[in-house]
Amino acid sequence: MKSRSYLASLLVATALSSCSAAVKKIDHQTAVGAWDLTTLLSGCGQNQIGIGYLVCRMPEEAQAKDFSIEVHAPPNLVCDNHEACVHFKIFYPDGRPTFAGSIPKGQSSVEIPWTGLLDKESFELSDRGFYGVSVTVDYKGPEGLPLKSYSSGYVFLHVVRKDYVSLSDSGGEDENFVWTWKSKTNQTVKMTTGARVFVSQK
Numbered sequence: 159m160k161s162r163s164y165l166a167s168l169l170v171a172t173a174l175s176s177c178s179a180a181v182k183k184i185d186h187q188t189a190v191g192a193w194d195l196t197t198l199l200s201g202c203g204q205n206q207i208g209i210g211y212l213v214c215r216m217p218e219e220a221q222a223k224d225f226s227i228e229v230h231a232p233p234n235l236v237c238d239n240h241e242a243c244v245h246f247k248i249f250y251p252d253g254r255p256t257f258a259g260s261i262p263k264g265q266s267s268v269e270i271p272w273t274g275l276l277d278k279e280s281f282e283l284s285d286r287g288f289y290g291v292s293v294t295v296d297y298k299g300p301e302g303l304p305l306k307s308y309s310s311g312y313v314f315l316h317v318v319r320k321d322y323v324s325l326s327d328s329g330g331e332d333e334n335f336v337w338t339w340k341s342k343t344n345q346t347v348k349m350t351t352g353a354r355v356f357v358s359q360k
């Protein structure tokens with residue numbers, strides 16, 4: 159019985175070590191070198207990861223504590239730092255000092271509340287803008303050499319006036335729609351004279 163338990167523990171340990179082994183294949187094309195945006199971002203009520211950018215549309219005076227952004231990266235990394243192999247910086251559109259953080263080892267993402275980013279309780283119209291995100295991944299390459307991977311992206315925070323009612327989530331049912339048509343992508347598009355719009359899923 160003990161031998162079975164020992165064997166099971168050995169297999170688990172072997173599997174974990176193989177998942178965290180040093181990288182053997184190096185990609186000689188880099189996203190940053192090609193000016194591509196590939197930082198993995200999610201949040202602001204969206205349930206999927208975006209590549210390179212994230213759009214956050216918030217109503218004025220909405221509670222910032224109810225929303226956050228997430229930065230994603232591989233969890234099975236080997237590096238010399240005992241706490242984290244992934245570090246990131248968020249650059250503010252108004253030029254204030256950057257927000258810095260990291261993803262703990264063994265985790266594939268970290269959540270950053272908007273209260274921490276904005277240092278305030280609610281969103282204001284002046285908060286809107288492009289927040290640059292830079293991510294550095296430390297890892298061990300062939301022969302255990304310490305290497306780095308870089309990516310960049312943007313979070314676009316758009317704050318709308320509190321009395322504004324968006325129709326993008328209306329389901330297409332609103333008396334103000336005056337134009338309706340089918341797009342080339344076979345989606346139903348509706349628009350008001352005030353340019354409030356609805357676009358259906360395919």
